[in-house]
Amino acid sequence: MSRIGKLPIEMPAKVEFAVSSDNTVTVKGPKGTLNQKIDPDITVALEGGNIVVARPTEQKRHKALHGLYRALINNMVVGVTIGYTREMEIVGVGYRVENQGNMVTFTIGYSHPIIFYVPSEIKVTTAMEKGSPPLIRLEGIDKELLGQVCAKIRAFRKPEPYKGKGIMFKGEILRRKAGKTAGGKK
Numbered sequence: 786m787s788r789i790g791k792l793p794i795e796m797p798a799k800v801e802f803a804v805s806s807d808n809t810v811t812v813k814g815p816k817g818t819l820n821q822k823i824d825p826d827i828t829v830a831l832e833g834g835n836i837v838v839a840r841p842t843e844q845k846r847h848k849a850l851h852g853l854y855r856a857l858i859n860n861m862v863v864g865v866t867i868g869y870t871r872e873m874e875i876v877g878v879g880y881r882v883e884n885q886g887n888m889v890t891f892t893i894g895y896s897h898p899i900i901f902y903v904p905s906e907i908k909v910t911t912a913m914e915k916g917s918p919p920l921i922r923l924e925g926i927d928k929e930l931l932g933q934v935c936a937k938i939r940a941f942r943k944p945e946p947y948k949g950k951g952i953m954f955k956g957e958i959l960r961r962k963a964g965k966t967a968g969g970k971k
Contacts, residue, residue, distance in 0.1 A: 790851035793835035814865025864926035877950035
């Protein structure tokens with residue numbers, strides 16, 4: 786058995802769960818509604834207040850899908866009840882960030898500011914406090930979409946290992962490298 790796939794998913798009190806005829810799982814909670822298309826071979830059912838994911842055979846493909854869909858459904862349940870939050874820091878002299886609604890403007894060392902539109906499903910806030918790097922806080926119910934947006938923002942200026950400048954997740958430890966040494970000729 787798959788270690789992840791065989792675990793039942795606990796259903797919180799305020800969450801509604803449904804599986805349609807075309808194998809689409811719908812999870813509705815206090816924060817919103819999420820849908821996920823499931824492979825026809827995998828069965829998802831509600832048993833005794835828990836969601837149970839089952840596979841038909843021991844094929845390698847079915848084993849992989851079993852754990853995958855269990856994790857995706859669990860992420861949906863957590864998303865509609867608690868939600869997900871990611872915080873990112875912008876480290877560098879003169880680097881700034883500001884937002885107006887879902888339009889975020891980055892000033893990160895290029896000749897022009899970068900304007901990025903965050904999807905409407907994600908709430909974005911920025912903070913620039915003296916003595917600490919500018920901070921971007923992203924909140925949403927869809928873990929996959931939130932991770933994708935974070936990856937796009939990080940790609941604007943990836944953290945570099947020599948000076949430690951760039952856009953990184955809060956609390957991320959960056960492996961630093963030593964620069965060139967000033968050695969004389971032999």
